[in-house]
Amino acid sequence: MSAPVYLDYQATTPLAPEARAAMLPWLGEAFGNPHSAHRMGRAARAAVEVARDAVRAALALPGGRLLFTGGATEAINTALKGAAATAAPGRRRIVTVATEHAAVLDSAGWLGSQGFEAVLLGVDAAGLVSLDEARRVIDERTSIVAVMLVNNEIGVVQPVAELAAIARAAGALFLCDAVQGFGRVPVPAADMVAISAHKVHGPKGIGALWIADGVEIAPLIHGGGQEEGLRSGTLAPALCAGFGAAAGLLRDHAARDHAHVAELWALARTALPGWTLNGDAERRYHGNLNIRRDGVDSARLISAVRDVAFSAGSACASGSGRPSHVLRALGLDDRLARASIRLGFGRYTTREELARALALIDAAAAAQRGTA
Structure with a gap:
């Protein structure tokens, strides 16, 4: 049986x-602990630092520190809870957006149970934040503003640079969840940035948190004091090396990846004329196509089209049975939210397989609607 598209x-x-290939040596004979002082440990440590430099270079932010974490969820938790722990007594407000990833929303909600006030900015029908509303709620009571660069469900690009400037003017820290944007759209200046390896062709199980110079946060994980005392635990050289190699490819393939994704986006939009786009048509990353068609049930569609791997939204919330909180924030009712699918493509997607997959999806949707 062939693999699905x-x-x-x-x-x-x-x-x-x-x-x-970069990972394999560290899964075999080069198994040293990167925190050991002997030769094998020093070799592993050197590999970790080479990887760290590669990720920093791909992130292209000035100065700062880059901490390896177990993933972006851990990086976000570390940033939010670590910054909250050091916040001034009068700053007990955390501002974020209704369409954020659960790692941000749930962390903000937990901090809300610890004496903080979590404020959610709404979005318009295109999925974008109002800067006027942001200026109204981000004030001297705010300690942290957390906003995703590229939305993981609908692909819209928030005005992060402007929001960071508003936060800075109010004396608040700005956290950018750049997981979906890293290597695809420029990451603007922020106080903290969270990224993940497996969203950029690296391995699962590793992410990173970049922290700007002068920003001090409390550790979330205590133990051996690794990663400058902010993330205790033994690093996995294999995962670090894989992340570093993937980050290097982001720089080497940037122009090629951008052109390829733009070509795939144009093909998909042409091939699916009866579908409605969810989210802004212009301010977006084109490797994310979230669309809906009236009369379609996304769960049934995914089950019917077994030769294509696609989703109805975030993998973190799949199987919950609840309509997407992102689509509901755009104003879609439950029926339209359940009629929506997300198609994601990139570097290794070919035109031929995308065209074949789109034809299968469109045909199954037509059959479901009784119009085939």
Whole structure:
């Protein structure tokens, strides 16, 4: 049986062959602990630092520190809870957006139970934040503003640079969840940035938190004091090496990846004329196509089209049975939210397989609607 056409790049991306090759030595004889002082440990440590430099270079932010974490969820938790722990007594407000990833929303909600006030900015029908509303709620009581660069469900690009400037003017820290934007759209200046390896053709199980110079947060994980005392635990050189190799490819393939994704986007939009786009048509990353068609049930569609791997939204919430909180924030009712699918494509998606997958999806949707 042949593998399905993979159109779920927002959930995870295929591991780059170069990243796999970079990992293999550290899964075999070069198994030293990177925190050991002997020769094997020093070699492993050197590999970790080479990887760290590669990720920093791909992130392209000035100065700062880059901490390896177990993933973006851990990076976001560390940033939010670590910054909250050091917040001034009069700053007990955390501002974020209704369409954020659960790692941000749930962390903000937990902090709300610890004496903080969590404020959610709404979005318009295109999925974008109002800067006027942001200026109204981000004030001297605010300690942290957390906003996603590229939305993981609908692909819209928030005005993060402007929001960061508003936060800075109010004396608040700005956290950017750049997981879906890293290597695809420029990451603007922020105080903290969270990224993940497996969304950029690296391995699962590793992410990073970039922290700007002068920003001090409390550790979330205590133990051996690794990662400058902010993330205790033994690092996995293999995962770090894979992340570093994948980050290097982001720089080497930037122009090629951008042109390829734009070509795939144009093909998909042409091939699915009866579908409605969810989210802004212009301010978006084109490797994420979230669309809906009246009379379609996305769960049934995914089950029917077994030769294509695609989703109805975030992998973190799949199977919950609840309509997407992102689509509901756009004003879609439950029926339209359940009629929506997300198609994600990128570097390793070919035109031929995308065209074949789109034809299968469109035909199954027509059959479901009784119009085939």
